Amino acid sequence: LLLGGHASGWPRLVPDDDPGGASGPDAMDVVAARKAIRRALAAAKVEKLDLLCMDACLLGQFEVADELRDAARVLVASEAIVPPFGLPYEKVLPDLAGSTDPAAAARSVVKHFGDHCKNVQERDATMSALDLGKADEAREALRALVEKLRPAAGAQWPALCRSMYYAESYGGRKDFLAGRAATASVDLLDCLKRMRASVKDFPAETEYQKPTKVLPQFVLASYAGRARRLSQGLAVYAPIRRDTIRAGYGLTHFARHSGWLGLLGQLYMAHAREASVP
Numbered sequence: 001l002l003l004g005g006h007a008s009g010w011p012r013l014v015p016d017d018d019p020g021g022a023s024g025p026d027a028m029d030v031v032a033a034r035k036a037i038r039r040a041l042a043a044a045k046v047e048k049l050d051l052l053c054m055d056a057c058l059l060g061q062f063e064v065a066d067e068l069r070d071a072a073r074v075l076v077a078s079e080a081i082v083p084p085f086g087l088p089y090e091k092v093l094p095d096l097a098g099s100t101d102p103a104a105a106a107r108s109v110v111k112h113f114g115d116h117c118k119n120v121q122e123r124d125a126t127m128s129a130l131d132l133g134k135a136d137e138a139r140e141a142l143r144a145l146v147e148k149l150r151p152a153a154g155a156q157w158p159a160l161c162r163s164m165y166y167a168e169s170y171g172g173r174k175d176f177l178a179g180r181a182a183t184a185s186v187d188l189l190d191c192l193k194r195m196r197a198s199v200k201d202f203p204a205e206t207e208y209q210k211p212t213k214v215l216p217q218f219v220l221a222s223y224a225g226r227a228r229r230l231s232q233g234l235a236v237y238a239p240i241r242r243d244t245i246r247a248g249y250g251l252t253h254f255a256r257h258s259g260w261l262g263l264l265g266q267l268y269m270a271h272a273r274e275a276s277v278p
Helices: 030-044 062-067 089-097 102-119 132-166 175-181 188-198 205-218 253-257 260-274
Strands: 002-004 013-016 026-028 049-055 072-077 126-131 185-187 219-224 235-237
Touching (some): 013 030, 026 030, 049 102, 062 072, 132 253, 188 205, 205 219
Parallel strands (some): 049 072
Antiparallel strands (some): 013 026, 072 126
16 A cells, blocks of 8 residues: 655644545544554455555654554655655556565665655655564563653753754754644654763663664664765654644554653653743
8 A cells, every 4th residue: 555645744644635524624643544544454354454655754653653563564654754756656666566575565665765866866855664563572672761761751851852852853953833733753763872872870771772673673674865864764753842742642552552652741740840841
């Protein structure tokens, strides 16, 4: 399945500007998209999609991959904004038609996209292929790390928030000024590396080692343009202020089971206590 169009990460994909009878433009979040895909698979008597390609912006997030882990075997998506030309279908479609290996097909999509970006000198693009069979292991590795970090959040909130703010960002440094419309998406591994470097007496060294080993295995292939050298294949939603977190985030499987929302909550409590926000 290839989905193309506009998107803005887990909260908004498959938009409909003229839904007919509705009050205005509408879109699915990733929870609704998963339900729709699962219903279609059940009707077709198919267990999972072999490959799900997202030719849309900002969908290379852990939240998206974790939600869709039981709907597809492999996901192709971009951490960053997808350039207007999108995937080079004249290269991608023949490879998909001739492949029976989802992982190989996904790697091919990423390579063709990266080659096209180089040819047209597009510097800001990214694309990743994710093995959704490893989503549970990757999420549990991250959960163990953030649970160990949570007790330190009260005292170390400035370091943690700066790590999120200065990590490779797909909304820009002024993104938070958009309030709840903020993209708030950053590269996960870059963010974790900054946390390890900036948190005093880092309390989770053992727990840090596992996600830094598992996450690169989760990412089957990735491309990052010259302006995106810090992108390592998987983003995460990281709103550093309570007034920028979107409604509905707590309903995603990732937010409910990764411990990440709990860490964000600890940071927001520290902001309230200190009467200061980033």
